Amino acid sequence: MSDNLMKIIDYIDDNFLYGSSISAEKIYYLFNKYHISNEDKQIVFDELESLKITMFQTKKTFINRLKDVDKLFGIYKECDENSLNKWYKSKGINDEDKLIIRNYLDNNGYSIINNKNNHTKSVNLDFLDEFEEESLDALLDSTNFNKEVDQLNEVVSKSNNKLYLNEYHLNDKYSLKKLDALDKLVRANSKLVWKVVFKYKKFSTIAFDLNDMYQVGMQGLIKAAEKFNLSFENEFSTYAVWWIRQSITRGIANYSNTIRIPVHVRDKIVKLIKIENNFWNTNSRQVTNEELSKIMNLSINDIVELKMYKEISNIVSLEISINNEDNSSLKEFIADNNTTTPEELLDEKTFRNEIRSLLNEILTQKEIEIISLRFGLDDGQIRTLEEIGKVYNVTRERIRQIESKSLEKLQNRRFMEGLGNLYYER
Numbered sequence: 001m002s003d004n005l006m007k008i009i010d011y012i013d014d015n016f017l018y019g020s021s022i023s024a025e026k027i028y029y030l031f032n033k034y035h036i037s038n039e040d041k042q043i044v045f046d047e048l049e050s051l052k053i054t055m056f057q058t059k060k061t062f063i064n065r066l067k068d069v070d071k072l073f074g075i076y077k078e079c080d081e082n083s084l085n086k087w088y089k090s091k092g093i094n095d096e097d098k099l100i101i102r103n104y105l106d107n108n109g110y111s112i113i114n115n116k117n118n119h120t121k122s123v124n125l126d127f128l129d130e131f132e133e134e135s136l137d138a139l140l141d142s143t144n145f146n147k148e149v150d151q152l153n154e155v156v157s158k159s160n161n162k163l164y165l166n167e168y169h170l171n172d173k174y175s176l177k178k179l180d181a182l183d184k185l186v187r188a189n190s191k192l193v194w195k196v197v198f199k200y201k202k203f204s205t206i207a208f209d210l211n212d213m214y215q216v217g218m219q220g221l222i223k224a225a226e227k228f229n230l231s232f233e234n235e236f237s238t239y240a241v242w243w244i245r246q247s248i249t250r251g252i253a254n255y256s257n258t259i260r261i262p263v264h265v266r267d268k269i270v271k272l273i274k275i276e277n278n279f280w281n282t283n284s285r286q287v288t289n290e291e292l293s294k295i296m297n298l299s300i301n302d303i304v305e306l307k308m309y310k311e312i313s314n315i316v317s318l319e320i321s322i323n324n325e326d327n328s329s330l331k332e333f334i335a336d337n338n339t340t341t342p343e344e345l346l347d348e349k350t351f352r353n354e355i356r357s358l359l360n361e362i363l364t365q366k367e368i369e370i371i372s373l374r375f376g377l378d379d380g381q382i383r384t385l386e387e388i389g390k391v392y393n394v395t396r397e398r399i400r401q402i403e404s405k406s407l408e409k410l411q412n413r414r415f416m417e418g419l420g421n422l423y424y425e426r
Contacts, residue, residue: 004034008044012053013400014384017231017374018407021054021162023170027092028064038090045092051404055092056163065091069101073110080113161188161236168225185225186218192237193217196244200252208255213248220247269310271296272303352377359410367406374403 008030016022027048031041048055072087073079088098105112167181197213204210224240253266275295279287287295292303355377359368373391376382385396385403392399 002036002040004036005040005043007034008036009047010396012044012047012051013396014386015231016051016053018404019052020231021056021166022048023166024055024092027055038086041090041092048092051400056166065093065097065101066104069105069110073105077110078113079110084112161185162230164188165225165228165230165236169230182222182225186221189221189237189240190218192240193221193244196241196248200248203252208252212255213251216247216251217244220244223247265306265309268296268298269306272306272310362409362412363406367402367409370399370402371406374399 011030012022027044030044036044068087068091072083093101164181164185168178168185171178171181193214197210197217200213201210204213220243221240224236224243227243228236228239272292275292276287279285279291289300289303289307292298293300296303298306356368356372359371363371370388370392372378373383373388374385383391385399388399389396
């Protein structure tokens with residue numbers, strides 16, 4: 001194995017996890033940077049396949065492929081079948097893309113030699129018939145052509161979340177591509193935001209209604225997009241729901257009243273209300289300001305101020321149960337500066353123990369140890385294949401094999417159902 005090929009394999013193993021995705025542009029960038037042979041390129045594609053890493057193409061990749069096809073066929077627009085198949089293999093082109101390229105060739109006067117018995121499935125690329133340009137560059141620069149290419153992947157779906165996130169993270173802060181990717185991500189996950197909003201509909205007020213909750217929930221979704229790590233296995237919607245909930249509960253705390261009451265003041269008001277209720281139940285009379293001052297260890301002026309805030313707010317709603325299944329109240333979900341972040345919640349000891357319990361049912365002890373080190377399940381620190389190999393005194397390739405085998409085991413229904421009990425149900 002050549003040094004350049006090894007560098008590409010190492011990059012893939014260190015930066016992409018089993019079952020993730022990578023853009024075709026990234027692979028071609030690595031090929032151009034390290035200059036490997038077609039045989040070595042096939043080894044790279046085999047490595048991606050063994051790790052079940054899928055390649056997705058952008059519009060730019062699609063256009064570059066058409067330009068490569070034009071060069072392959074030359075000025076006479078002819079190419080033999082074997083050369084075309086070798087080109088497919090060297091570029092790692094899947095069957096769906098072969099179909100699109102083949103229809104493009106058929107519609108634009110290209111000849112494939114020794115191809116009498118080959119039949120292809122029809123794909124709706126009728127728009128190519130409209131172009132009469134002799135130059136491929138003229139075709140690629142055509143406004144209509146670019147419009148049609150854009151529409152090839154126009155369907156927005158949350159199943160494409162990782163594709164949108166990849167585009168979002170790859171492009172510059174204010175670029176049109178980044179904004180377009182964010183727009184698709186927002187539209188694809190709008191139902192998720194509404195689903196969380198309706199869990200808090202009983203806290204809707206004139207000052208902060210369901211539409212307001214949806215807007216702040218969307219802010220949480222965008223925050224999740226900024227924070228999400230594409231190398232992790234968990235679904236984006238699972239991760240995003242924590243940020244959406246946090247944004248909505250914080251919005252309820254900050255904006256549900258005409259006059260904003262800080263969260264720490266709300267906590268004191270809730271405590272005051274509980275003391276008033278308990279005192280009434282015990283003594284059959286209202287507690288005085290002096291008595292409240294002693295019980296709460298606050299000045300009488302502070303007690304008077306708290307009562308004033310209580311009168312102008314709907315603070316009593318903080319005691320309302322969020323659902324009928326348990327006794328959780330809104331107060332328990334209101335976030336302030338000391339609130340645990342979504343990342344920290346996922347790393348809590350209880351959550352890790354639940355994951356380990358699920359792993360014990362499926363994997364061997366050694367597999368659990370390697371998966372734990374690879375994903376940082378115990379201490380939050382993710383190790384590379386090489387680092388884990390040194391721990392066990394084996395090669396990185398052996399660790400990769402164990403990781404791949406373990407992750408394949410975890411695809412079974414029992415493990416996925418167990419995760420369903422831990423993660424937000426989408």
